[in-house]
Amino acid sequence: MKKYAVARNTMISTGNPLAAKAAQEILDIGGNAIDAAIAADAVLGVVEPMATGIGGDLLAMIVQADGTVQSYNGTGRSPLGLFPDLIAALPGQRIPERHPLAITTPGAVQGWHDLHARYGRLDWPVLFLHAVELARNGFNVAAVAAREWRLFDAVLRQQPYCAQLYRAGGSPLAGERFTNPELADILEGVANEGPQEFYLGKAARAAAAAVQACGGVLDVVDFEQHRGNYCAAVSTNFHGVQVHQCPPNTHGVAVLSALQEIAQSTLPAQSPEAMLELIAATAGAMQHAAKTVADPAGNTVCTVIVDADGLAITLMSSIFKRFGSGIAVPGAGFVLQNRGFGFSAPGHINAAAPGRRPYHTVVPGASTKDGRFFMGMGVVGGLMQPQGQLQILTRVLAWGQSLQQALEAPRWRLEAENTLALEEGMPSHMQSALRAAGYKAPAGHVGELAGRSDFGGAQVVMRDGEGMLRGASDHRKDGVALGA
Numbered sequence: 118m119k120k121y122a123v124a125r126n127t128m129i130s131t132g133n134p135l136a137a138k139a140a141q142e143i144l145d146i147g148g149n150a151i152d153a154a155i156a157a158d159a160v161l162g163v164v165e166p167m168a169t170g171i172g173g174d175l176l177a178m179i180v181q182a183d184g185t186v187q188s189y190n191g192t193g194r195s196p197l198g199l200f201p202d203l204i205a206a207l208p209g210q211r212i213p214e215r216h217p218l219a220i221t222t223p224g225a226v227q228g229w230h231d232l233h234a235r236y237g238r239l240d241w242p243v244l245f246l247h248a249v250e251l252a253r254n255g256f257n258v259a260a261v262a263a264r265e266w267r268l269f270d271a272v273l274r275q276q277p278y279c280a281q282l283y284r285a286g287g288s289p290l291a292g293e294r295f296t297n298p299e300l301a302d303i304l305e306g307v308a309n310e311g312p313q314e315f316y317l318g319k320a321a322r323a324a325a326a327a328v329q330a331c332g333g334v335l336d337v338v339d340f341e342q343h344r345g346n347y348c349a350a351v352s353t354n355f356h357g358v359q360v361h362q363c364p365p366n367t368h369g370v371a372v373l374s375a376l377q378e379i380a381q382s383t384l385p386a387q388s389p390e391a392m393l394e395l396i397a398a399t400a401g402a403m404q405h406a407a408k409t410v411a412d413p414a415g416n417t418v419c420t421v422i423v424d425a426d427g428l429a430i431t432l433m434s435s436i437f438k439r440f441g442s443g444i445a446v447p448g449a450g451f452v453l454q455n456r457g458f459g460f461s462a463p464g465h466i467n468a469a470a471p472g473r474r475p476y477h478t479v480v481p482g483a484s485t486k487d488g489r490f491f492m493g494m495g496v497v498g499g500l501m502q503p504q505g506q507l508q509i510l511t512r513v514l515a516w517g518q519s520l521q522q523a524l525e526a527p528r529w530r531l532e533a534e535n536t537l538a539l540e541e542g543m544p545s546h547m548q549s550a551l552r553a554a555g556y557k558a559p560a561g562h563v564g565e566l567a568g569r570s571d572f573g574g575a576q577v578v579m580r581d582g583e584g585m586l587r588g589a590s591d592h593r594k595d596g597v598a599l600g601a
Contacts, residue, residue: 120590121521124600128586129153130576131420132168132497132596133259136160139247140422141599143239150424151179151236152244154432155229159248161418162225162434162451163300164256165595166283167265168497169418171303171315172324172446172453173436174221175228176363178350178483179236180490182427186352186483188363190474191228191345193221195457197471198334204469212457212469215272217333219457220442221475222343223324225434230312231345236428245308252450253301255294259595263291265416269439276331279445279452300450316340324446324453331444335453342472350483353377356514358491361483369480371503374402376510386516389550392529396556399507400531403500407476408466417479417502419495419576423586429578431481431493438499482506491580497594498573501530505573513579520579520589528572532559540572 118134129140139160140153148156154177162170175191203218204210212219233241258266266288273285280286282297289295306314315321321340328335350361353373360376362369378398384391417435435454436442442455459475461467467476480502484492492513496505505528512523527542529551537556539548552558574594579587588598 118597120592120598122588122598122600124586124588125584126425127601128423128578128588129157129420129599130578130588130590130596131157131161132418132574132576132590132594133161133164134595134597135164135247135251135256136420137597137599140420141601142247143244144424144601146239148239149236149426150422150428150430151232152239153424154420154422154430155233155237156244156247157420157422158229158418158432158434159245159304160251161420163248163252163297164259165262165418166452167262167269167439168416169434169436170451171226172223172441172451173225173434174223174454174456174477174479175225175432175434176367176479176481177228177232177430177432178361178363178481178493180429180483180485180493184485184488184490186350186361186485188348188350189228189232189345190348190363190366191224191231192366192474192477193224193343193456194339194472194474195221195460195469196334196336196339198336199469199471201463203334204463210462212460214438214458215275215443215455217328217331217442217444219455220328220333220335220444220453221456222335222339223454224343224345226307226312226315227343227345235347241311242308245304249301249304249308252297252304255296257292258289258295260291261595263289263293265439272440272443275443276445278327278447279440279443282445282450283440297450299448303449303451316343320446320449323449327444327446328453355380355510357486358514359485360510361485362480366474367477367480368403368406368503369482371402371406372480372482372506374405375399375507378402379511379515382515389547392547393551393554395507395511396529396531396537396551399504403503403531416499417497419481419497421493421495421576421578423490423493423578423580427490429483429490429493431483431495433479433481433495433497435479437478478502480506492577494575494577496573496575498571501571501573504530505575509575509577520577520587524575524577524589524591530572538571
């Protein structure tokens with residue numbers, strides 16, 4: 118698998134080779150970047166069910182050939198039946214991580230439709246051929262996906278259908294074949310009939326029944342009323358590059374806030390002092406976002422594509438925590454997300470309420486330079502998403518590193534209070550400086566996975582000074598960069 122690629126016409130960076138193949142074939146038959154990204158994302162929902170799927174959400178950043186930037190928010194809302202007394206009865210008046218009340222309405226399928234309706238070129242059904250075929254006839258599970266599948270086996274056991282669907286106790290090994298014909302049927306219905314087949318059909322009814330059987334309140338009316346929306350991006354200038362993010366309810370504003378804090382730094386590049394300055398700026402930005410980000414009205418996958426006409430998209434979808442809520446939809450072959458865990462306690466600006474979008478960790482990024490596309494990027498991994506973007510952007514734009522150097526450099530991850538996880542390979546002098554500054558090591562395992570994925574998985578496409586497209590896919594994940 119090629120993790121880095123250089124090409125003149127098109128570039129794909131996505132989290133699985135099968136998704137890259139689907140995207141490339143869409144481009145080859147005349148599709149554009151939006152068509153290809155939808156096809157790739159549909160495949161990712163099949164081959165990485167612990168990370169994404171039609172039970173989750175979607176966000177995107179689009180840069181048109183003339184440099185126009187557009188953001189799309191496809192995140193779902195809490196059920197209309199999520200009344201205050203239900204929240205008040207919970208411990209600490211917070212929705213637990215894997216709880217039926219944490220389930221929010223899936224937004225991915227509508228998101229695909231909305232993106233295609235405005236920008237797509239090919240006929241809608243063509244975009245799902247690869248995903249349907251892989252779900253029906255099977256695929257070989259990739260290495261990192263297999264490891265995460267096994268590590269989160271316990272999540273699959275809370276509902277019998279979820280355990281059966283995803284083979285609790287016997288999850289597929291790397292290279293082992295897995296099929297999901299029920300999901301194939303749902304995707305085929307969406308391909309033939311459009312998003313209404315999902316939001317008004319048997320999938321919505323079965324999802325509502327499954328959630329209510331577990332004590333949740335998601336209902337068919339929540340599916341019927343779901344809408345995504347286009348919105349203006351928010352941005353800041355950093356070392357001559359305009360960095361764009363989706364506005365709240367995502368915490369992309371944390372990326373911009375931290376960049377603004379360090380934009381005028383005069384500290385030596387790659388020095389412990391510069392690293393400490395970036396960490397402090399990141400901590401402050403994320404703390405501010407936690408207090409202020411909410412609906413103004415995880416786990417994740419990312420695809421970045423630039424086509425031969427210069428149209429670019431960063432598309433990210435997610436079911437939040439691995440295997441989401443752990444509640445799968447009988448007869449439909451997918452698991453529902455648990456984004457409601459992102460709500461705060463009553464009285465907070467981000468408090469849970471009926472029909473409300475929660476604080477969202479997905480942050481697709483795009484950058485422009487001299488009024489044209491410069492970079493599209495996403496870093497999967499919950500709260501690692503803004504932190505990973507900041508580290509890569511700083512290394513490339515402020516410290517002058519190549520894309521490959523920036524992606525392969527060991528990372529840090531801020532956790533609660535002054536706890537800082539350091540990735541294996543961090544230089545000893547840097548480790549000493551960070552610990553001497555008061556950042557303590559996490560107790561026990563480093564995060565949920567205790568492995569490489571704890572520090573995110575980036576997909577990046579950048580146009581260099583000679584006009585060439587440079588694609589990069591993080592070595593921490595199963596992905597690939599593919600250019601033409």
